[in-house]
Amino acid sequence: MESGDLAEVSRRIRCLQRKLRRRRVKEDAQQGFLSPKMASSALMVYVFSGHDLDMAAQFLAFKLRLADDRMEDMRCMFEQVYTQEPTPQIVDLMNDRCLMTRSLRVMTAACTFILQRRLYTWLCQQNCKHGVAPSRLQMVRRALALVPLECPLEVQASVAASLRSSARQQRKWLRRFRQVWGARLGVLKNISSLSPQDMQEKAFAYFRWVNGALAQSAKAPLIINMDEASVAFHLSGLVGTVLKTGPFTSLRPGDSVKLSAHRGALTYIASICDDPTVNDLLPQILLGNPHQFVLRTIRAVQSELPANIFLWREESSWNNARIMQKYIDLLCSRLGGILEERTVFLVVDMAACHIQPSVHSHALEQGVRMILIPAGMTAVLQPLDVYVFSQFRSKMQELWLDCKGAAEDGEVTLALWLKVVSNAIQLIIAGKNWRRAFQRVGLMSGQSLLSAKILEALGWSSCPAVPEILPAVGQAVLAEELKNLKDQKKSLREAMKKNKMDRQSAKRRESRLVKVHCATPACVMPFYVEAGRQAALHSRFEALGRSEGES
Known part of the structure; x- marks a missing residue:
């Protein structure tokens, strides 16, 4: 047998021996017996943690790999161990003689467990309550503050030494901590x-509104979803392959970009519908301001873009009520005769520019009925957010990298960038059938085809039966939101009434004011005074002028 095979067999034997020891320890624990080493370590954890019974029970459950539902059994087991332990040995743990009778390695392990358990509890609070994913520096600082002070000074110094070392050693310590306690190095997910309960109430009211609106339609419905997305000019921060060493001369690996391009972005107004034959007709609008859209460039590029892509140069690249009305006009002109054959439903979110009364009245005049997705529910109920925008951004990154890699000196001009966005729109937005997306978010088929992901997010095993009757206002919004809406309406009426009274009083004051010039040897002073006091002021000014002339 070769030496390599012998080493492999020896390694497997040691592995099996460790597994056998762990199994025996676990079986003994289940029968109520602990090994002397395990009992001694649990006593150390109890004393060093300030006589924390829960900490000792957690230590036993952690070492025996037991679930949290066995914590009460672990408490009872430790209490039995503590009562059976001789009193002199417990007293030795509370003074410096512990170093003479106990192993420094065992005490360091007990101190490390207390530290890591406290750090784990703090990390749970930061992640779940405060919404913070602590950095390496924050974790190390907190760990140093959580070192148990009840331990001997030598043990404290040994535990803190690994945390006060280099950044590389700190990363290794944190990597072991993440492996043991089930953590990861990543980004916290944004949750609603x-x-x-609020999500279920909002979703049920929204589905009822959709079903009622579709049931009342005498013609075949055409459901259109419109939403805005920010598209950056320069897609920085993309992960790829970077050389660490190479034949570099004066040039170094890096991306040279202007600050305006790095920070600049415009608004993409996207539209999709449930009918693939109509989807190509929907307008796809890129909205920019005069600084972003050079007039000469967009005039030259517009003729090369597809007919469904429009470049709008406005005062601001943010959407507003006026632009929404302009969008509705363009949508109706693009649909043409379809408006006479079908009932158009425009599904939008609760953005401020979407809920203006002028926008809704203008849509009704054009024959478009608007359906609003409840606030805070677009990540679950809007087709563009759930299925479309992620694919669009991925394709946009792919095409932008290809364009930047092929461009001279890696500079993506405005004309090239507009063509990249146009290609991504044609490949993803206008070039696909999104009927399935509308069904999966409950806009079609009576919510019978809701996706499992949305059902899980709403806490439903299956979608409840939703009536096809429009809900009342009290049923469409939550009770708290209805109260807030009523309070806002009341405060708005009071503010409008106060403004009206202020304007009326200002007009009355202006009608009573006349301009009076006081002519004195020193200067000519204009005053705005009430008409009733005009004569008295004239006499005072004349007397003042005579006295100054005599002096």
Whole structure:
């Protein structure tokens, strides 16, 4: 047998021996017996943690790999061990003689467990309550502050030494901590601030509104979803392959970009519908301001873009009520005769520019009925957010990298950038059938085809039966939101009434004011005074002028 085979067999034997020891320890623990080493370590954890019974029970459950539902059994087991332990040995743990009778390695392991358990509890609070994913520096600082002071000074110094070392050693310590306690190095996911009950109430009212609106339509419905997305000029921060060493001369690996391009972005107004034959007709609008859209460039590029892509040069690249009305006019002109054959439903979110009364009245005049997705629910109920925008951004990154890699000196001009965005829109937005997306978010088929992901987010095993009757205002919004809306309406009426009274009083004051010039040897002073006091002021000014002339 070769030496390599012998080493492999020896390694497997040691592995099996460790597994056998762990199994025996676990079986003994289940029968109520602990090994002397395990009992001694649990006593150290109890004393060093300030006589924390829960900490000792957690230590036993952690070492025996037991679930949290066995914590009460672990408490009872530790209490039995503590009562059976001789009193002199417990007293030795509370003074410096512990170093003479106990192993420094065992005490360091007990101190490390207390530290890591406290750090784990703090990390749970930061992640779940405060929404913070602590950095390496924050984790190290907190770990140093959580070192148990009940341990001997030598043990404290040994535990803190690994945390006060180099950044590389700190990363290794944190990597072991993440492996042991089930953590990862990543980014916290954004979750809804709504409670599950609020989400269910909002979703049910929204589905009822959709079903009622579609049931009342005498013609075949055409459901269109419109939303805005920010598209950056320079897609920085993309992960790729970077050389660490190479035949570099004066040039170094890096991306040279202007600050305006790095920070600049415009608004993409996207539109999709449930009918693939109509999807190509929907307008896809890129909205920019005069600084972003050079007039000469967009005039030259517009003729090369597809007919469904429009470049709008406005005062601001943010959407507003006026632009929404302009969008509705363009949508109706693009649909043409379809408006006479079908009922158009425009599904939008609760952005401020979407809920203006002028926008809704203008849409009704054009024969378009608007359906609003409840606030905070677009990540679950809007087709563009759930299925479309992620694919669009991925394709946009791919095409932008190809364009930048092929461009001279890696500079993507405005004309090239507009063509990249246009190609991404044609490949993803206008070139696909999105009927399935509308069905999966409950806009079609009576919510019978809701996706499992949305059902899980709403806390439903299956979608409840939703009536095809429009809900009342009290049923369409939550009770708290209805109260807030009523309070806002009341405060708005009071503010409008106060402004009206202020304007009327200002007009009355202006009608009573006349301009009076006081002519004195020193200067000519204009005053605005009430008409009733005009004669008295004239006499005072004349007397003042005579006295100054005599002096």
